[in-house]
Amino acid sequence: MQFAMAFKIIGVLLILFSSAMLPSLLLSVISQDGIESAFAIGFGATLAAGILLWLPNRLHRRDLNIRDGFLVTALFWIVLGLFGAIPLWITPQLNLSPVAAIFESISGLTTTGATVITGLDALPQSLLLYRQLLQWLGGIGIIVLAVAILPMLGIGGMQLYRAESAGPSKDRKLTPRITSTAKALFGIYLLLTVACALSYFAAGMSPFDALCHAFSTVAIGGFSTHDASLGHYDEHAILLVSSLFMLFSAINFGLHFVALQRRTARVYARDSETAFFITVITLATVVTCSLLLTTETLGLEDSLIHGFFQTVSIATTTGFTTQDFSIWPLFLPILLLMLSFMGGCVGSTGGGMKAMRILLIFRQGVRELRQLLHPNAVIPLKLDARRVQTEVISAVWSFFAVYMFCFVMIWLALLATNLDFISAFSAVVATMNNLGPGLGEVSGDYGSVSEVGKLLLCLAMLMGRLEVFTLLVLFTPAFWRH
Amino acid sequence: MKIIILGAGQVGGTLAEHLADEQNDITVVDERAATLKRLQERLDIRTVLGNGAHPSTLMSAGANDADMLIAVTDSDEINMLACSVAFTLFRTPTKISRVRSTDYLSEHAALFKSGAIPVDVIIGPEQLVTRNIEQLIANPGSLQVLDFADGRIRLVAVKAVAGGPIVGRELQEIREHMPRVDTRVAAIFRRLGDPIIPEGSTVVEPDDEVFFIAAREHIRDVTAELRDVDKPYHRIMIAGGGNIGATLAGRLEKQYQVKVIERSYDRCRTLSDLLEGSIVLHGSGNEPMLLRQENIENTDVFCALTDNDESNIMMSMLAKRLGAKKVITLITNSAYADLIGEEIDIAISPQQITISSLLAHVRRGDISAVHSLRRGAAEAIELTAHGDARSSKVVGQRLDALKLPSSVTVGAILRGDDVLIAHSNVVVEANDHVILFLTDRTQISAVEKLFAVGFGFI
Numbered sequence: 029m030q031f032a033m034a035f036k037i038i039g040v041l042l043i044l045f046s047s048a049m050l051p052s053l054l055l056s057v058i059s060q061d062g063i064e065s066a067f068a069i070g071f072g073a074t075l076a077a078g079i080l081l082w083l084p085n086r087l088h089r090r091d092l093n094i095r096d097g098f099l100v101t102a103l104f105w106i107v108l109g110l111f112g113a114i115p116l117w118i119t120p121q122l123n124l125s126p127v128a129a130i131f132e133s134i135s136g137l138t139t140t141g142a143t144v145i146t147g148l149d150a151l152p153q154s155l156l157l158y159r160q161l162l163q164w165l166g167g168i169g170i171i172v173l174a175v176a177i178l179p180m181l182g183i184g185g186m187q188l189y190r191a192e193s194a195g196p197s198k199d200r201k202l203t204p205r206i207t208s209t210a211k212a213l214f215g216i217y218l219l220l221t222v223a224c225a226l227s228y229f230a231a232g233m234s235p236f237d238a239l240c241h242a243f244s245t246v247a248i249g250g251f252s253t254h255d256a257s258l259g260h261y262d263e264h265a266i267l268l269v270s271s272l273f274m275l276f277s278a279i280n281f282g283l284h285f286v287a288l289q290r291r292t293a294r295v296y297a298r299d300s301e302t303a304f305f306i307t308v309i310t311l312a313t314v315v316t317c318s319l320l321l322t323t324e325t326l327g328l329e330d331s332l333i334h335g336f337f338q339t340v341s342i343a344t345t346t347g348f349t350t351q352d353f354s355i356w357p358l359f360l361p362i363l364l365l366m367l368s369f370m371g372g373c374v375g376s377t378g379g380g381m382k383a384m385r386i387l388l389i390f391r392q393g394v395r396e397l398r399q400l401l402h403p404n405a406v407i408p409l410k411l412d413a414r415r416v417q418t419e420v421i422s423a424v425w426s427f428f429a430v431y432m433f434c435f436v437m438i439w440l441a442l443l444a445t446n447l448d449f450i451s452a453f454s455a456v457v458a459t460m461n462n463l464g465p466g467l468g469e470v471s472g473d474y475g476s477v478s479e480v481g482k483l484l485l486c487l488a489m490l491m492g493r494l495e496v497f498t499l500l501v502l503f504t505p506a507f508w509r510h
Numbered sequence: 511m512k513i514i515i516l517g518a519g520q521v522g523g524t525l526a527e528h529l530a531d532e533q534n535d536i537t538v539v540d541e542r543a544a545t546l547k548r549l550q551e552r553l554d555i556r557t558v559l560g561n562g563a564h565p566s567t568l569m570s571a572g573a574n575d576a577d578m579l580i581a582v583t584d585s586d587e588i589n590m591l592a593c594s595v596a597f598t599l600f601r602t603p604t605k606i607s608r609v610r611s612t613d614y615l616s617e618h619a620a621l622f623k624s625g626a627i628p629v630d631v632i633i634g635p636e637q638l639v640t641r642n643i644e645q646l647i648a649n650p651g652s653l654q655v656l657d658f659a660d661g662r663i664r665l666v667a668v669k670a671v672a673g674g675p676i677v678g679r680e681l682q683e684i685r686e687h688m689p690r691v692d693t694r695v696a697a698i699f700r701r702l703g704d705p706i707i708p709e710g711s712t713v714v715e716p717d718d719e720v721f722f723i724a725a726r727e728h729i730r731d732v733t734a735e736l737r738d739v740d741k742p743y744h745r746i747m748i749a750g751g752g753n754i755g756a757t758l759a760g761r762l763e764k765q766y767q768v769k770v771i772e773r774s775y776d777r778c779r780t781l782s783d784l785l786e787g788s789i790v791l792h793g794s795g796n797e798p799m800l801l802r803q804e805n806i807e808n809t810d811v812f813c814a815l816t817d818n819d820e821s822n823i824m825m826s827m828l829a830k831r832l833g834a835k836k837v838i839t840l841i842t843n844s845a846y847a848d849l850i851g852e853e854i855d856i857a858i859s860p861q862q863i864t865i866s867s868l869l870a871h872v873r874r875g876d877i878s879a880v881h882s883l884r885r886g887a888a889e890a891i892e893l894t895a896h897g898d899a900r901s902s903k904v905v906g907q908r909l910d911a912l913k914l915p916s917s918v919t920v921g922a923i924l925r926g927d928d929v930l931i932a933h934s935n936v937v938v939e940a941n942d943h944v945i946l947f948l949t950d951r952t953q954i955s956a957v958e959k960l961f962a963v964g965f966g967f968i
Contacts, residue, residue: 398789402789402791402803402804403803404791404792404793404800404803404804405789405790405791405792406775406778406779406781406782406790406791406792407782407789407790408779408782408783410783413786414783415782415783
């Protein structure tokens, strides 16, 4: 373990992160909304902490090993979550407790989109921009985490995506390849954001709202600048633009990269994970729309538009809402919450367990059935015409088991804080899958959840975002032993 | 023609036998003295002991003035290298090589050309056998399916079964049964006695092996005249996942439900990676438990394709007893081919198929396809008629006026893109491709003489 290296990196990250408060500070000064001190203090504290961590360790120059990788990855979200909470906590209008501020900050950085703040429409623009920016920055972190780091750490079958050229070196190191990969992915992320903002603007949003919503759409976050979320807008065009970009952002960014490089859309069709993801979304949309129609919850046009939008929003774990979907026939909200367990594709900004893992589990089931019919058959589990190693499958299975176990544990703990059954259930689903809105008490905001409950949900958000194992491994004694 | 054959194995030996009969100067090269000796005692050929790829060996085999080199040793590498040496040192005009490995074959367009490995003709026995079996499966009821004119005309062998509309009747009734379908029965082989060159009044008897020629789309109708046509096949079981089994499964799995049985677990894993739709079973084709478990009684075709003749024969008989509708068995040892009884529907001989394909390239003149039939006794050939009415004994003649040996029938004529089934009133034109059926192979030289262009043409 090399704490010096880990501290140095976290220091650098904090210094970089402090700049996230500058746009809001600027906006606050220009519009004179009276909260510039909150951002100034936040900026100062973050920068100072960053420099304090970086300065003494700046001369360390060693490659990170796998353990440092776990530590830095986990600390990234925890430390940034804490410092990101500072401006929210200080702002007097919000009147947030430290725990509530941390909840909001972590919800932003993990792109969950669960909020404790009400009356968004009345808040100063600088504060709104800050929340959206938190999600957008979280999104970048997730992409790099998902495409470059998790495969290398080999979490939950992610070694499938490990770069082939890693070589047989014994202690796998985080190579400089990450830098170039991350740059390319950041480019795509930026491109999507710009395209999304322009589309929103063209569809009728104000420039400020267009930018803010683009941030949270591409990050699959779900924060909005309005209490009514996207329900604030009447234009169906906005909902369609939003759905489209949510779908885009929920597909593997590595694929986007290849598609851009080769200038062909065929890579999407040939990728079985994407095909599976789109199939599931399509089926769910058909079910949702037809149920909305047959139960006469909504009219024809509204059923189609809102059914589609809401399915995409929840299934991709974005969490934008137009309607209070918690008052739809109970089957639908539960169906959509269950879908959020799948979430997006691997290497996207989406949450949940990822379509690839669900696909592998599904195929394993089919394989098992065929094996029963042909006991002597040798049946491989294939993905994109390639055999998937048994270690990967068992890693995916244990991921599934641990994910579910953690889910149940946090749910039970939440029930112990006196939250009712359905609220507690949906709150854990919504935070662990980085979705956002839940049902019952937490269908709008999480303000009414107790302080302990909020901390538990913070844990759920981090667990979901760090793919459970990255966080849990820190709690094993062997990790800290030399 | 002076021909050097490298390798005195089954293919090399049989080929030497075929070609020596046809007045060619044959030299066989091999590293096994005993094999060469046995061959020389039997045939009128020259033999040279040595490694076929060595220049000195090739030199003493007469590569200097050889017209053709046929490399059929067991080693792909020696075969290819020998062709390369012969081309570089002796400028041998025609070089034919057997290449088994699919690795080489999948890159054949880039590899086998004069700049790289100078081989004129590549013979891939596995590919040939695979294609052969594929055809048999695509044409239910047939014993043998042979392509002419790129598959537009086919010669099909069918065993007549009592109950077929034409069985027990005269051949000329076929026209009445199926006015739309044009076909010609080329020969009938009966269990006892000589092959029959059929006429309109010939009566088809049950158990006759009938060879007929028809356009591809009419094969099924004609087969239906001779027997109750099996329904199109759906379920195929392949025992033996070697090269042939794997390639066959790969080609069939899109259209059929394919199961492959393979004994080696490692090979099973490779196969299951390779194949998309087939079910790969770990086990042996001679385990009744496994066969029953995998529904052998509902299997349409069971193919025994391991590299062991005895196993193939035994497991085929087992499969047939257990209810497989039809069995196709790979038999390398030609001595066994005569022994097999009723249980085995079709025996496939890789040598026979390889030799057919080699012969087409060896025969002089304008023969563009040769199929060796009935273990070499009979032959079907496709040759081109050249010249004009003055220089040729064939062009301008009605078919019934051709002076063909009695054991030869004309099956069909391919004129440009048209397929003409040979009826007696058809007149041969220049550049027609004529498809002939010889019940006696030794008549080949008479046929070649007939089709040769006279001096007047030159």
